[in-house]
Amino acid sequence: MSFPSWLSQLYRGLSRPIRRTTQPIWGSLYRSLVQSSQRRNPEFSSFAVRTNTCGELRSSHLGQEVTLCGWIQYRRQNTFLVLRDFHGLVQVVIPQDESAASVRKILCEAPVESVVQVSGTVISRPAGQENPKMPTGEIEIKVKTAELLNACKKLPFEIKDFMKKTEGLRLQYRYLDLRSFQMQYNLRLRSQMVMKMREYLCNLHGFVDIETPTLFKRTPGGAKEFLVPSREPGKFYSLPQSPQQFKQLLMVGGLDRYFQVARCYRDEGSRPDRQPEFTQIDIEMSFVDQTGIQSLIEGLLQYSWPNDKDPVVVPFPTVTFTEALATYGTDKPDTRFGMKIIDISDVFRNTEIGFLQDALSKPHGTVKAICIPEGAKYLKRKDIESIRKFAADHFNQCSLLGKLRLECADLLETRGMVLRDPTLFSFLWVVDFPLFLPKEENPRELESAHHPFTAPHPSDIHLLYTEPKKARSQHYDLVLNGNEIGGGSIRIHNAELQRYILATLLKEDVKMLSHLLQALDYGAPPHGGIALGLDRLICLVTGSPSIRDVIAFPKSFRGHDLMSNAPDSIPSEELKPYHIRVSWPTDSKAERAH
Amino acid sequence: MSFPSWLSQLYRGLSRPIRRTTQPIWGSLYRSLVQSSQRRNPEFSSFAVRTNTCGELRSSHLGQEVTLCGWIQYRRQNTFLVLRDFHGLVQVVIPQDESAASVRKILCEAPVESVVQVSGTVISRPAGQENPKMPTGEIEIKVKTAELLNACKKLPFEIKDFMKKTEGLRLQYRYLDLRSFQMQYNLRLRSQMVMKMREYLCNLHGFVDIETPTLFKRTPGGAKEFLVPSREPGKFYSLPQSPQQFKQLLMVGGLDRYFQVARCYRDEGSRPDRQPEFTQIDIEMSFVDQTGIQSLIEGLLQYSWPNDKDPVVVPFPTVTFTEALATYGTDKPDTRFGMKIIDISDVFRNTEIGFLQDALSKPHGTVKAICIPEGAKYLKRKDIESIRKFAADHFNQCSLLGKLRLECADLLETRGMVLRDPTLFSFLWVVDFPLFLPKEENPRELESAHHPFTAPHPSDIHLLYTEPKKARSQHYDLVLNGNEIGGGSIRIHNAELQRYILATLLKEDVKMLSHLLQALDYGAPPHGGIALGLDRLICLVTGSPSIRDVIAFPKSFRGHDLMSNAPDSIPSEELKPYHIRVSWPTDSKAERAH
Structure with a gap:
């Protein structure tokens, strides 16, 4: 039996470690699930009417009476039927003798993707008919015996060409899409990885899983927050x-170590590869410094990393924000490859090339280059042109060199x-960000580079009162x-500092945050935390094209x-x-809204 | 040192197993956390600036140099200071010698509930000054050395009288309330219990933790659903x-076994002991019957039950809906005690007591009684009167006897x-509910007793086409x-049956559920599930007065x-x-809204 082509197609379409497409994929899904959990196999058939899953049967089961439930994946000449569940595929022999006419009728007539239950005996395939490509x-x-549990109507598309x-x-037909190997793999890997994160945080390091409300009060500048009328x-x-x-x-409340797999909401309108609701691994702890959080997260990723990938090496390298911009032209550099940005100003300092001299004569003027290894060999004239x-298209954008790289x-x-x-998988910490940025609409005013609760760098606290932009x-x-x-x-755990930053530097309305400021006054411990974007992380781990x-x-x-x-x-x-009404836009406005 | 009175007050206020109030409670919290996890202790001080928690130090730590962080719980005559963290209390000796003046100043002047960090040596208490009541x-x-990490301003209330x-x-001051022993215990027990549920479902039985959207489409009859304008x-x-x-x-998608600790929303306006958002342990599996789900849940509760409670005994007893009503006058009977409702019609059949004959002469007329054990001894005349x-107040309400019990x-x-x-903890399954109930506003029409996706009892399917009320x-x-x-x-996994129930029996608009009906047509497996109300469960386990x-x-x-x-x-x-506006009510309406 050849391996079902739609599965291998799905598998080929990925940038994950390339394996031979003839490899039994449902088997590898199972193995990686079991390996990654590093414990005894879950009982996949407990409490169910089946005795076994389709994908688990081996020669060691020979002679056993089994009951299987699954979807009809494939039928060959009314002789064989291949049954599928999440675990894998198994071949069922359709009985040909007269006494089994009713069983034969069920198995021969049920459309593909119908759900059937069969009971029978595990037997060896006849010599020469074994399929080494199939687990x-x-x-x-x-x-x-056989029972048709549910017939499948004509599908909206052939799953083979999916x-x-x-x-x-x-x-639109997500419930069918979920039957694909890829979606099964992605969702099961996600579940496993989150479970291991929980074990690490909760069982190994004493974190408390605490649910926080999603029906809350709007936050200052919360323009991207969905509203819920009361x-x-x-x-x-x-x-x-x-x-x-x-x-x-929670830290003020003495919970000491909090985590949550938290549902978050952001209304950004239409944005590719963003979701209005998304999930973050949300962590906070008391009595910790920056290196403490970094080590915690390195350990977390190492512990929860899927076993079918290369292990995570810790500690992760660290660059400062300034270094990252200078070397990679971005604050989120892809460090899987070199091609760093090099300052070659000195080389040209004494030349007479007009446009370079022009650049160098300006304040902070530099000449920078990216060396493309074997560029001459790989790139054609039209590539250079592009x-x-x-x-030219991105001229005068400060991130030009990063984009060019x-x-x-x-x-x-x-x-x-x-x-x-x-x-x-190339991890990197970027640190020492500026605390404030000039406001886009009014560059004389400041806004938080991240959020107003971020503590200043210990060496830069004095700058808050003199040159806050430099902090x-x-x-x-x-x-x-x-x-x-x-x-x-x-x-920030000091109420005075928090008030100064909110009111004096950011000119925010502190009334909206009075509860938080008050809390800091009542013995708030020093604390810090982090949030990991779970959807993006799993997307990268599984090599998926989109979250x-x-x-x-x-x-x-x-x-x-x-x-x-x-x-x-x-x-x-x-x-x-x-107590709300729809404000129907006038026609012209409606057009703009779309 | 006497045990801090506010903790013991909190502790006394509970209906959990009554222990001597002199027992060291922070110690017992720790023990029960560690015991219940049945594995090595979490590293509560990893990644933190402290070396140990306040509550963990014992004679075995004598001579160790430690760094502790915590809140000032209590100070005695500028000689001793008791430091608290989530883990417990420890006594700190305030140094009296001149060379330690700065340390003494910090420890003597910081207000109660300030956060301090101290470093020093673990020493024995002088003979006779040991406190056996304190772990x-x-x-x-x-x-x-000592450092004041954050001073505490005057608290809005004395925590002792909390x-x-x-x-x-x-x-209003929840972040202070969270520092109480009781809230720490409740939230940590909740986290532990959910973690063990996850281990049971995910690691032992192959369930997949899958997050589902909360921004969704309104469901038929979804009058209690919060709206989110787009x-x-x-x-x-x-x-x-x-x-x-x-x-x-997800079952149609072949995920086979799903669970989620799911955030749910219900807008019921003001209701005591309900929350607009709440959490349920949400479970669904394919190829399962009712007894399968019941065994799964019995195992789940047994596995996750806190070790400081008596173990859960399985299987749980089962009563039918009809039996429950007849015996306890409610479909959620408290089976911790007897006082069952007994039918004593036969005793009075041949008497001539007028009002009883009157009752017995009606169709389904019965005379029922509750036997109150030792009632004559315990109840006074005014009790009988009440x-x-x-x-009399609840006359003609069918649940009268249940309420009276x-x-x-x-x-x-x-x-x-x-x-x-x-x-x-007395668990009970109630089964064989009616599928439909007469609609309140029009008793000739039917509505689902639970929801329209509930499958009929296998023996009663024929009744759907003849006497659906009896199914x-x-x-x-x-x-x-x-x-x-x-x-x-x-x-229901059969699309035809689902359509018949929705459209013909319930007269619902099937268009709103067309995606679900369609999904059932494409090879939906038989499936079933359950949801446990996590807030209520933890409330009962911890003996809390309110969720x-x-x-x-x-x-x-x-x-x-x-x-x-x-x-x-x-x-x-x-x-x-x-695109919404507030419809401000006129004054009279506004008053009604409040």
Whole structure:
């Protein structure tokens, strides 16, 4: 029996470690699940009407009477039927003798993807008919009884050609898409990895898993917060972007070590590869400094890392924000490859090349270069031309060199060079961010580079009162392969300092945060924390093209649930208890809204 | 040193197993945490600036140099200071020699509840000064250095008298309330118990932890669903009351075994001891029957039960809905005590007592009694009078006898009889519920007794087409000490049957559920599940008076966050992107709304 082509297609479509497509994939899913848990196998058939899963049967089961439940994956000439469950595939022999006519009828007539239950004996396949590519390839099931549990109607698309379908169709029929090997793999790996994170935090390091509210009060500058009307006229809850305030208040409450796999909400309108609700591994602890949090997270990732990947090496390297910008042109550098930005000002200092002299004569004027290894060999004239055009298009953007570096990497890879090994996971801490940035709309005013609870760098506290723009923070970002997968900070625990920063430097309305300021006054311990973006992390670990591939029921990039058609219209009577009305836009406005 | 009185007060206030109030409580919290995890102690001081927790130091630590961080619990005559963290209390000797003047100043001047860090040596207490009531009572800390990490301002209330404060004050200053032994115990027990549930489901039985969306489409009859306006005019998300549809769709997607510690939302306005957001242990599995789910849950509770309670005995007894009503007058009977309802019609059949003959002559007329053990001894004349009044007040309510049974139990307990042992946990399955109930507003029409996806009892399927009112369902409730703590069912997996029930029997708009109906058509496996109300369960396990005591940041019964003042007003500009306006009620309406 050949391995079902749709599975291998799904598998080939990935940038995960490339294996032979003939390898039994359902078997490897199972193995990696079991290996990664490093404990006895879960009892996958406990409490169920089956005795075994389809994928687990081996020669060691020969002679056993088994009951299996699964989907009809494939049928060959009314002789064999291949049954599938989440665990794998097994071959069922369709009985040919007259006495088994009713069983034969069920197994021959049920459409593909119907659900059947069969009972029978595990037998050896006849000599020469073993399938070494299939984990269950040495055995087959001699059926005694069969039951059609549910017939499958004509599917909206042939599952074999599934990957050719648009993502819209996949999302509309998500419950079918979830049957694919890839989605099973992604969701099960996610579950396993989060479970191991919990073991590490809760069982090994005494963290307390605490749920915090999602119906909360809007936070200052919370323009991206979804609103939830209450039954009190004009009063709204907000769905918070993170449990930031609560985790700090838990530290004031002496909980000492908090974590939560926290649902967060952010209304950014239509943004590709963002979701209106997302998940973060949210962590806070008392009596800790920056290196403490960093070591905690390094240990966390090492402990929870899937065993079918190369182990995580700790400690992770650290660069400062300034170094990152200078060397990679970005604060989230992909350190899987070199091609660093080099300052070559000195080389040109004494030349007479006009535009370079021009640049060097300006304050902070520099000439910088990226050395492309074997560039002359790999890049063609039109590539050079496209690089030149790219540079011109992004002229005067300070992140130009960082973008150019990635653009060159893309070009080299399309020309066959392997720059960014998909099996490599390159973690990096970025530290010493500025505490404040000039406000975009009014550069004389300051805004928090991250959030107003971030503590200043211990060496820079005096700058808050003289040159706050120059103060660095105790914020740290965790970067993986050029993606920010986490960020956190040591927080301000001194109420006076917090008030000064909020009121004097940021000119925020402190009334909205009076509860937090008050809490700091009542014996708040020094504390700090971090949040890891779980969706992005799992996306990178599984090598998925989008975070939608690691979420069971994601929204489209416009924020729609294509399966159920959410958001949806609501009868106006149902708005009444919430004292709201729809402001229907005039036609012209409506057009702008779309 | 006497044990701090506020802790013992808190402890006394509970109906948990009564222990001597002199027992060291912070020690017992620690022991029960460690015992219940049945593994090596978590490293509570890893990654932190302290070397040890306050509560862990014993004679075995003598001579060790330690660094501790904690809150000043108590100071005695500028000689001793008792430092507290989540783990317990330790005595610190304030140095009296001149060379330690700065340390002495810090330790003598910092107000109570300030946070300090001390470094020093673990030494024996002088002979005769040991405190056997304190886990750390054999040792004390000889301080070398001390640092005031954060001073505490005057507290809004003395923590010693805390339990006398109103719940409103506790909620307003929740971060202080969380420092109490009771809240630490409740939240840590909750975290531990959920962790063990996860181990049972994920590691032992192969369940997959899958997050489902909370921004969803409104469900038929979803009048209690919070709305979330989207940026599309007139389009709203709904916050679902449970992941019911998603968990079923996951089964269609072949995920086989799903669980989630799921945040759910229900807008019931002001209801005592309900929360607008709450948590359920949400479970679904394929190829299972009712007894399978029941065994799963019995094992789950047995496995996760705290070790400081008596072990859970399985299997749990089962009664049918009909039996429960007949015997206890309720579908959630408290089976910790007897006083069952007995049918004594036959005794009175041949008497001539007028009102009894009257009752017996009616269709289904019965005479029922509750035998109150030693009632004559315990109940006084005025008790009998109050029972009679209670009966009169609730006359003609079918649940009268059930209420009367509980009323009598209350009375007996106020008179000193121990009927409901607080250390006893009496689980009960209630099964064979009716599938439908007559609609309240129109008793000729039917509504689902639970929800429309509940499968009918296998013996009663024929009744759906003849006498649907008589059909029983495959719904089951789990009851603990008279509280419903869970409910679930085997679901309908046949699309035709689901359509018939929705459209023909319930007259629902099937369009809103077209995605689910479609999913059932594409090879949905037989499946079933359950949801346990986590807040209520932990409330019962910890013997707390309210679910608010097992939630870190609960809302008041009016749905307010008293700490941050949510829900709150929103500037009208911030409503614009959501195309909504507030419908301010006229004055008279506003009054009604309050």
